[in-house]
Amino acid sequence: GAGVSQSPRYKVAKRGQDVALRCDPISGHVSLFWYQQALGQGPEFLTYFQNEAQLDKSGLPSDRFFAERPEGSVSTLKIQRTQKEDSAVYLCASSSATSGRAYEQYFGPGTRLTVT
Amino acid sequence: GQQVMQIPQYQHVQEGEDFTTYCNSSTTLSNIQWYKQRPGGHPVFLIQLVKSGEVKKQKRLTFQFGEAKKNSSLHITATQTTDVGTYFCKRSYIPTFGRGTSLIVHP
Numbered sequence: 001g002a003g004v005s006q007s008p009r010y011k012v013a014k015r016g017q018d019v020a021l022r023c024d025p026i027s028g029h030v031s032l033f034w035y036q037q038a039l040g041q042g043p044e045f046l047t048y049f050q051n052e053a054q055l056d057k058s059g060l061p062s063d064r065f066f067a068e069r070p071e072g073s074v075s076t077l078k079i080q081r082t083q084k085e086d087s088a089v090y091l092c093a094s095s096s097a098t099s100g101r102a103y104e105q106y107f108g109p110g111t112r113l114t115v116t
Numbered sequence: 117g118q119q120v121m122q123i124p125q126y127q128h129v130q131e132g133e134d135f136t137t138y139c140n141s142s143t144t145l146s147n148i149q150w151y152k153q154r155p156g157g158h159p160v161f162l163i164q165l166v167k168s169g170e171v172k173k174q175k176r177l178t179f180q181f182g183e184a185k186k187n188s189s190l191h192i193t194a195t196q197t198t199d200v201g202t203y204f205c206k207r208s209y210i211p212t213f214g215r216g217t218s219l220i221v222h223p
Contacts, residue, residue, distance in 0.1 A: 041216075
């Protein structure tokens with residue numbers, strides 16, 4: 001079956017613009033995660049959904065970052081008023097387990113965001 | 117915050133040499149996961165360790181979880197060029213990746 005997909009794969013935004021990044025998890029996967037990966041660093045946790053419920057958003061760096069998963073499937077990460085420091089690869093991952101954090105996560109290819 | 121420290125940051129080896137990366141936490145871990153990320157790619161799950169002192173093998177890869185569940189290691193025997201990439205350890209609660217060890221294999 002299809003893996004995790006993300007769109008767009010690349011996004012260039014001017015500072016101050018809003019962006020929306022989409023994640024399509026593996027069908028039937030309950031848990032969904034967003035990570036931010038800067039160049040040369042490990043992925044940093046942003047937020048976690050179990051179905052449509054956002055159970056942890058402790059990693060969102062500011063109130064400019066907002067994520068949703070209204071029907072428990074597709075998720076969108078929105079960044080308002082983008083800043084240069086938001087430039088990174090945004091990775092989405094899904095997991096089949098209800099206790100998703102402790103299980104294998106399947107990652108999408110990521111969206112590379114460049115803010116100019 | 118609660119960090120997961122990983123060393124070394126880079127490791128250059130000649131093809132056929134062994135490679136080891138180490139992961140350390142200041143707090144006891146419920147489990148530890150290992151991922152591999154090829155250049156330009158996304159992280160791919162390798163394994164999860166749960167039990168104190170656990171050792172698991174996947175072909176040339178050996179994964180260990182410390183007795184105190186605060187450290188872990190990944191050892192690759194007789195590296196090949198296909199092993200090139202960055203290896204990350206990851207704790208589950210709150211999901212935290214180490215900085216990764218980039219393995220460069222010289223043919």
